[in-house]
Amino acid sequence: MSEYFYLDPAEIKAQCREAIDNLNEVSSKTKDVEQKLDEFIHLIHQN
Secondary structure (H helix, E strand, O other), rough: OHHHHHHOOOHHHHHHHHHHHHHHHHHHHHHHHHHHHHHHHHHHHHH
């Protein structure tokens, strides 16, 4: 790869966008798991 590839602003922006999208997806899945765990814990404490 050339130096230009590493310094290409469009490529850097695309990589950052991909990283942000990946983090958002993981965050969404983590929140879903958190909600399911909260529901489970609440259900256990009711009994």
